[in-house]
Amino acid sequence: xxxxxxxxxxxxxxxxxxxxxxxxxxxxxxxxxxxxxxxxxxxxxxxxxxxxxxxxxxxxxxxxxxxxxxxxxxxxxxxxxxxxxxxxxxxxxxxxxxxxxxxxxxxxxxxxxxxxxxxxxxxxxxxxxxxxxxxxxxxxxxxxxxxxxxxxxxxxxxxxxxxxxxxxxxxxxxxxxxxxxxxxxxxxxxxxxxxxxxxxxxxxxxxxxxxxxxxxxxxxxxxxxxxxxxxxxxxxxxxxxxxxxxxxxxxxxxxxxxxxxxxxxxxxxxxxxxxxxxxxxxxxxxxxxxxxxxxxxxxxxxxxxxxxxxxxxxxxxxxxxxxxxxxxxxxxxxxxxxxxxxxxxxxxxxxxxxxxxxxxxxxxxx
Amino acid sequence: xxxxxxxxxxxxxxxxxxxxxxxxxxxxxxxxxxxxxxxxxxxxxxxxxxxxxxxxxxxxxxxxxxxxxxxxxxxxxxxxxxxxxxxxxxxxxxxxxxxxxxxxxxxxxxxxxxxxxxxxxxxxxxxxxxxxxxxxxxxxxxxxxxxxxxxxxxxxxxxxxxxxxxxxxxxxxxxxxxxxxxxxxxxxxxxxxxxxxxxxxxxxxxxxxxxxxxxxxxxxxxxxxxxxxxxxxxxxxxxxxxxxxxxxxxxxxxxxxxxxxxxxxxxxxxxxxxxxxxxxxxxxxxxxxxxxxxxxxxxxxxxxxxxxxxxxxxxxxxxxxxxxxxxxxxxxxxxxxxxxxxxxxxxxxxxxxxxxxxxxxxxxxx
DNA sequence: TTGAAAGCGATACCAT
DNA sequence: ATGGTATCGCTTTCAA
Numbered sequence: 128x129x130x131x132x133x134x135x136x137x138x139x140x141x142x143x144x145x146x147x148x149x150x151x152x153x154x155x156x157x158x159x160x161x162x163x164x165x166x167x168x169x170x171x172x173x174x175x176x177x178x179x180x181x182x183x184x185x186x187x188x189x190x191x192x193x194x195x196x197x198x199x200x201x202x203x204x205x206x207x208x209x210x211x212x213x214x215x216x217x218x219x220x221x222x223x224x225x226x227x228x229x230x231x232x233x234x235x236x237x238x239x240x241x242x243x244x245x246x247x248x249x250x251x252x253x254x255x256x257x258x259x260x261x262x263x264x265x266x267x268x269x270x271x272x273x274x275x276x277x278x279x280x281x282x283x284x285x286x287x288x289x290x291x292x293x294x295x296x297x298x299x300x301x302x303x304x305x306x307x308x309x310x311x312x313x314x315x316x317x318x319x320x321x322x323x324x325x326x327x328x329x330x331x332x333x334x335x336x337x338x339x340x341x342x343x344x345x346x347x348x349x350x351x352x353x354x355x356x357x358x359x360x361x362x363x364x365x366x367x368x369x370x371x372x373x374x375x376x377x378x379x380x381x382x383x384x385x386x387x388x389x390x391x392x393x394x395x396x397x398x399x400x401x402x403x404x405x406x407x408x409x410x411x412x413x414x415x416x417x418x419x420x421x422x423x424x425x426x427x428x429x430x431x432x433x434x435x436x437x438x439x440x441x442x443x444x445x446x447x448x449x450x451x452x453x454x455x456x457x458x459x460x461x462x463x464x465x466x467x468x469x470x471x472x473x474x475x476x477x478x479x480x481x482x483x484x485x486x487x488x489x490x491x492x493x
Numbered sequence: 494x495x496x497x498x499x500x501x502x503x504x505x506x507x508x509x510x511x512x513x514x515x516x517x518x519x520x521x522x523x524x525x526x527x528x529x530x531x532x533x534x535x536x537x538x539x540x541x542x543x544x545x546x547x548x549x550x551x552x553x554x555x556x557x558x559x560x561x562x563x564x565x566x567x568x569x570x571x572x573x574x575x576x577x578x579x580x581x582x583x584x585x586x587x588x589x590x591x592x593x594x595x596x597x598x599x600x601x602x603x604x605x606x607x608x609x610x611x612x613x614x615x616x617x618x619x620x621x622x623x624x625x626x627x628x629x630x631x632x633x634x635x636x637x638x639x640x641x642x643x644x645x646x647x648x649x650x651x652x653x654x655x656x657x658x659x660x661x662x663x664x665x666x667x668x669x670x671x672x673x674x675x676x677x678x679x680x681x682x683x684x685x686x687x688x689x690x691x692x693x694x695x696x697x698x699x700x701x702x703x704x705x706x707x708x709x710x711x712x713x714x715x716x717x718x719x720x721x722x723x724x725x726x727x728x729x730x731x732x733x734x735x736x737x738x739x740x741x742x743x744x745x746x747x748x749x750x751x752x753x754x755x756x757x758x759x760x761x762x763x764x765x766x767x768x769x770x771x772x773x774x775x776x777x778x779x780x781x782x783x784x785x786x787x788x789x790x791x792x793x794x795x796x797x798x799x800x801x802x803x804x805x806x807x808x809x810x811x812x813x814x815x816x817x818x819x820x821x822x823x824x825x826x827x828x829x830x831x832x833x834x835x836x837x838x839x840x841x842x843x844x845x846x847x848x849x850x851x852x853x854x855x856x857x858x859x
Numbered sequence: 860t861t862g863a864a865a866g867c868g869a870t871a872c873c874a875t
Numbered sequence: 876a877t878g879g880t881a882t883c884g885c886t887t888t889c890a891a
Binding site: 512515545550551 | 867
């Protein structure tokens with residue numbers, strides 16, 4: 128044995144007991160006399176014995192691990208997601224395996240491969256095809272995080288459309304802006320699909336002409352710079368740019384100031400997510416706060432419950448609330464002059480219903 | 494069986510053969526007649542049989558997985574790292590388990606826990622204590638990524654000190670700057686320790702008074718904003734700020750422009766890493782490019798080799814080359830006026846030695 | 860309270 | 876070419 132790992136049998140021999148007893152001691156199950164327990168424990172400590180994971184898992188027919196599937200992980204959004212997820216998992220002594228598909232061509236196969244190594248799977252919305260999702264769901268418990276479960280799988284999400292509609296109405300109605308552009312690729316992820324939908328919804332609700340086609344770029348900071356390049360060299364500049372998330376908004380801010388445009392005077396820019404940087408840039412970013420960490424934690428909770436209980440399919444999904452966070456980048460007066468305090472004004476909350484589909488967003492209160 | 498997974502035995506019965514034959518067919522090992530193979534394959538396909546990972550792993554006494562341990566993951570640096578690592582792993586059909594310690598108090602225990610579920614471990618420098626590292630190294634193959642192996646473990650790294658010294662000399666000698674500040678926490682990670690060391694080295698080499706104590710902040714964008722807050726309200730402003738990485742430099746750029754300072758005229762700012770945004774901000778960021786992706790790929794290569802070969806300890810480490818990338822933020826003329834082209838000027842390369850410790854950086858060529 | 864033995868699912872050696 | 880069977884490391888009945 129290369130690294131000299133001991134087995135139950137050897138510990139049993141060393142302690143002069145049977146393997147069954149060693150197992151009982153190391154798991155704290157069954158009845159063992161104090162005297163024997165001590166003898167076994169001493170042998171265990173002395174040789175640094177740790178039950179081999181594979182043997183244990185095979186006997187229990189459980190991997191003791193769940194998977195978390197992402198497109199890739201850049202930025203504070205994913206970081207937060209992982210922390211939220213793991214915070215729940217550690218409590219059940221379940222380890223979390225993270226898979227970044229990077230949206231490769233064969234990524235569905237990788238996810239299925241992972242499905243064979245875990246007791247449950249959390250999949251970020253849009254990461255795998257609906258077909259694969261269904262295929263996975265018959266193999267093991269699956270929960271979709273921030274996306275659509277396609278009725279085969281429960282999902283934990285926010286009401287992106289309602290939140291984005293509120294934000295857009297704020298720009299259209301309260302600031303009287305026209306010619307808004309949407310930056311983000313609705314076909315890239317369910318989150319963006321819904322945000323784009325909310326953006327259009329707001330235009331309809333206010334009986335305005337529908338917006339132009341979205342600027343289809345990714346969700347990272349450089350993508351925002353590319354979008355700025357596309358948008359700001361046009362003859363007719365938009366009055367406002369509504370970004371699919373904060374990171375692209377930060378990129379747009381860079382692109383705009385690189386062209387000598389002042390925000391919000393020459394151009395209004397908004398984001399979505401409320402990442403830490405949103406409050407720190409100047410002007411601070413008007414955005415929508417979503418409970419990213421909690422989103423992940425609830426997903427984990429649902430999944431772990433299903434994985435542990437041997438439930439075939441987890442309960443119904445959840446819709447978590449969002450908040451409109453109004454700061455300076457939309458043209459509202461900034462409350463503080465230091466970008467470091469980042470205090471927020473009273474804001475509009477959306478959702479909070481505990482069950483999917485029953486969400487009735489309040490009227491916006493601005 | 495909850496999800497109706499079949500076993501070898503059942504497939505064997507269905508195909509009218511022995512389990513040995515099923516195993517041979519499903520693994521493509523040994524000799525099987527064409528006729529029998531077809532029969533077995535049909536049974537396999539028909540019932541969607543996939544050998545159970547745990548059974549297989551137990552028999553092979555290999556997990557078929559390696560671990561990648563991080564402090565946490567935010568930003569393009571980690572994203573790139575993971576992609577580089579996985580690009581190597583997929584080739585050996587090894588799955589990668591990512592563990593984010595978030596630098597929790599008990600994170601060493603988690604890493605040890607993970608060590609029991611994988612065949613090898615790649616640990617980002619500074620993530621676990623030297624003691625734990627040594628403990629791990631006797632359990633399984635370990636490679637340190639971007640850090641110090643403490644002679645117990647091979648490490649794949651760049652020569653941070655030399656690269657940072659070159660960058661700093663560029664500011665001190667070529668631009669004649671004085672009063673430089675270093676932003677980053679040298680005790681936070683080996684990378685930063687070495688960069689801080691290189692920063693001081695450059696001062697010594699040019700026989701200048703040693704720099705002031707570093708501004709100890711984290712490595713993310715908001716940390717750069719905090720650093721700006723600390724530095725720029727002082728009576729005597731520094732002439733240049735040397736950041737431990739690009740993300741903090743971007744934060745500093747935000748903080749500086751938020752205070753109405755112009756870069757590089759009023760203040761010079763530099764980064765480290767050359768993340769995509771570095772070329773896109775205005776002014777574009779002078780920085781050091783390091784082969785992050787390749788760093789991770791080489792780590793994976795070393796590790797997988799050791800894990801597969803049953804080698805007790807991987808070969809010696811590697812030092813990969815870096816490049817000084819001079820752009821506008823240090824005061825050098827920007828080559829292009831569009832931040833989107835991001836062309837680079839000829840730059841100074843560092844390292845590239847294939848073996849640890851034999852690196853002799855060239856003289857800077859600017 | 861303790862031990863013997865039967866799995867868990869798959870692989871591989873040794874016969875045939 | 877194929878089958879029987881021991882084995883991997885651990886858990887868990889079932890008897891004693």
